[in-house]
Amino acid sequence: MGRIADAFDDARSKGRAALVIYLCAGDPDLGTTEDLVVEAAKSGADVIELGVPFSEPTADGPAIQRAAERSLAGGTTLAKVLQTVAAMRKRTDVPILLFGYYNPILAYGERKLVEDAAEAGADGFLVVDLPPEESAELREWAIEKGLDFVPLVAPTSNPERIARAAEAATSFIYYVSMTGVTGSKAVDLGRASERAGALQREVGRPVAVGFGVKTKQDVASVAPHVDGVVVGSAVVSIIENAASHDEAIASVRSLVSELAQGLARQ
């Protein structure tokens, strides 16, 4: 079993949901990202979704769009992100899920990416614009190298598509809480989480709920229902607003520690 599945198991055995924290690699720079990942893990993040920036982030709202723009302006490439992952691995065991869009992966070469990611110490892939219909090869190669492939289920997914995602999942399934882009206001997180909880029972795999989860209260409304909670834009926004490297580290530490307090299942 991989590090990601272990992290979910470990959280479950402690009577809580796993906290998944999204960070955009290279925002504000890759050195800081390395420090932020280490700090987030120390502060209670169970899994890191490490965003690989793309110039056309069609599934993201303004906060993550701006983060990707800053990162690309600083010269971030997928190759440099992998180098950063390798550097992080010397400092933390936190599972790292590479999260992004397909075109940079296609340009890098899928097969080569899987090899290099495994070598760097990454744990899996989540590609937002690569539905099951298009992802068979990447998934197969990832599994060959012992990496995870995380499929998405949306509120619009029908039973057939859900079954397909469940089959494709190697660790957890990412449940998108609403129709929308990242950073949107959650409509009704409680109800979305109930649906995600039903999905988790039905498919017998851990489900993590993301999109619209920003505060400790939000985390607390999701945690009773599923095995994982994802927070992205809220983290990215405090990094954007930090005046310095040290302030970014400090504010991520305090936000992640606070979010982690919402994970318990009473």
Added chain:
Amino acid sequence: MRYGPRLMQAPEAASGRYGPYGGRYVAETLMPALDELTHAYRETQSDSEFQAELESLLRHYVGRETPTYFASRLTAELGSRVWLKREDLCHTGAHKVNNTIGQVLLAKRMGKTRIIAETGAGQHGVATATACALMGLPCEVFMGAEDVRRQAPNVQRMELLGAQVHSVTSGSATLKDAMNEALRDWVTNVRTTHYCVGSVAGPHPYPMIVRDFQAVIGREARAQMLAQAGKLPDAVVACVGGGSNAMGIFAGFLDDESVRLIGVEAAGEGIETGKHAAPLCAGGVGVLHGAKSYVLQTSDGQIIEAHSISAGLDYPGVGPEHAWLKDVGRATYASVTDSAALDAFQLLCRTEGIIPALETSHAFAYLPTLAQELGPEADILVCLSGRGDKDLETVLEKLEERG
């Protein structure tokens, strides 16, 4: 590889692929909507009531069929016989309306209550706003801030037609960014909203649907050439932005092996300057806006901003069927610069009394090269995709710069 009649069936029904191109690279949230759209579209193809309504609107509202016109003064100027398929005479002044009437009719049938669209030159936005006014549906159009500036008359037209225009400031603030923003809106409002894509780009089934709605251009033109010239053309030429007017006219001739199909991309300030919009001529294979095709990108897979004098061609991607036609050799693609397009614009004004769109002018700018190659016995059919009133400000500004 041969592009025979069998391949006119493309795309493959299940995957929406043209060879290795096309497909569906979108968020899971949109996948069911694409299935629903594919299914609804297939139903309308065998629904005689839908087809009759579409045909009636194209005839009585859009003004089809459009003429194919023998351009005698241009012929004298260029040295090959030149025929113009007059899509500029469509209601709203460009071919875009062929597609929007079809899609909005389809959306209405699907029970959608809101239409969104992206637009570059504003022609597709105007055509969508027009179809929505006609059919009583609310319409919101996403347009890059840069295009809002250089195509101001079309913004005013959309607003008069009752559409809401959103100026998009992210990225390069042009067509690709407008399409990003339209996709973000669609993923948010997918249950109620139809996204009316304006070219043969985007995820399956859009390249197929838009081609089919534009194929009326090629069907008419083929019959008109046979009736008026007594033969098929030797070459068919069209400008290529996303590729819808080209795909529409090519569709009529794909199975006629003697007919050369030539798409003309925007070379902007010159291919060698890197400031162009010619993914087929100078790009690589990538995935943009839901489909695999040729795109302008860095070696790291980041999309590069396109550059063209013409807002409707200022796009770093192109429809996947063109990528396929290029690879199998059934069509060839050339490119012409901003400056050559400007010359062709003026030539058509003065020889034929027709003010073409700047997009269309790119097709004409390739004619001197082609006519020299084919000679006086050849018949060249050009898709005159739209009229140029919207471009007057840009053209006059550029001509003044030239002095």
